[in-house]
Amino acid sequence: MMNPDLQIFLQAWTGDADVSDVERQRLLQRIETDAVFRTECVEEIRMLGMIKAVQSARPRWLEMHDALGLSTASKNDCPEDDLASRVLQMVEARPHVPVKGRWFSLRPVTAAAAGVVFGLLSASMVFGFAGRSLEKVVALLNENFESGTAPLVTGVPQQLKQWSGDFSELVGEQQDVKPAQGKKMVRVLRSDFEGKTSSKPSIQGDLMRIVDVRSFLREANGGEVLITLSALLNAAPFLEAERYEGAVTLWALGPQFPTEENLMDDALAHSVGLCRPLDGDPATWQSASTRLLLPPGTEMVLLKVSFSPMPASRKNLPPLPDHVTFAGHFADDVRASVTIRKAVPNHRNEVLP
């Protein structure tokens, strides 16, 4: 059984519950004086850290590449022996368990690099093998917004291969933010869209696109299809009291185009990659990435890039405003790819231990 103080410790550590100052002090004193309890705490926070690190996408670390003076090709280098390949190889040997549930059956997978996988692929649909015979990587999207076509501002897209979402505009360099790629980027302006009828307020400014994935699932022939999404995000300086986060989200959908109201209920699974908080430094583009193993029945996938303000406190949240206006929030270099892993026979369904 879990030590009751360990639960209070984790609540205080994660900020999930209101723990009083007196209680925090008592916990700190116990950690300092009780070696057994200290070890328990260390084991738990270490495991939380390891879980986060292995399951989140590998960062792109552009700043490090710049500091080292490495070329763009190196930044996108995806050598066969890297973590992504090794983890994918390991996942290949994992029993295949179909996902049956609704949104909470999400399966964000692997520590593999989101951005890293794409670099060797061109903007068009290109097939290439990621070093392993059973696996194929398909570049799905490499969007730099250079075509000059502005996203629609009419909410969730109702057509394939079309950017749509909340109020946004295509812009060049502004507020000291330079496009990450080329001369254009998208500026997200508000968290609502033209003709919004839903009474549900939203504080999230979204940019969305829907892609058809049926051919990939057919090709996998009962195997696994993994979709990856990444985007670069930037924000002009904002007030010190404000905090913002960016996110990329993947939604696995059935045959119907969703609406804002039914997206959460009708999606088969989803996965989120957060970039939190945005640093408000125009010179740095921060990356967000996520991966999703598509559940059976998936026909389309909604790709979403979004910004939202972060509440100053996790408790006593104020009522949501009708919409949020963003002073200078930008997205560029949105990339998506699909990894197809054909079914491997003789898998056993195992559980621990």
Add this chain to the structure above:
Amino acid sequence: MNADENSLNTLLNRIERGETDLYLQVVRRYELMLRSYLAGQLYNISEADDLAQEVFITAWRDLSSFRRDGDFGAWLRGIARNRLLTYFRSQQRRAGAAERFQAEVVRITEQELESAAHYDECGRLERLLHCISRLPEKLRRVVHAGLEGARPAALAEDLQTTVPAIYQLHYRANQLLRDCMNKEPQ
């Protein structure tokens, strides 16, 4: 000096002689260990990743000060500890009670965290991913939901259980994961 250390030293010597791109191999070898180490001390993975990047940049700049008979992972964690201290100090002004509590816990448990991280070589951490995939469905869902930032109260509602039960499930999941990581052959 074992073969691994030998090859690492060869790599470091070549990097120092100007083959900078080889540093990416060093990063790949140690990044999961370092990110895990930092993520265990910072609630937010993106903050941990930012610090990990700073650590790798600092290590690259100070490579000549690394003693070749030393433990490179421990050296990186030493840089990381200093960065963490600086980070906590810089956040002090805007930090809430939860962040101050975190910083204090890290200070008290510094030695234990370092001793435990000593065994976190990349292969062992990758094994964790495999271990998560083998968790029973309910425990796996709790682990994933935590990663997604779901609040225990919301998760308890989804799973039709209580908040203490969610913590208990996560605790059980962590126990199973530790056992699996220790038993699982490479």
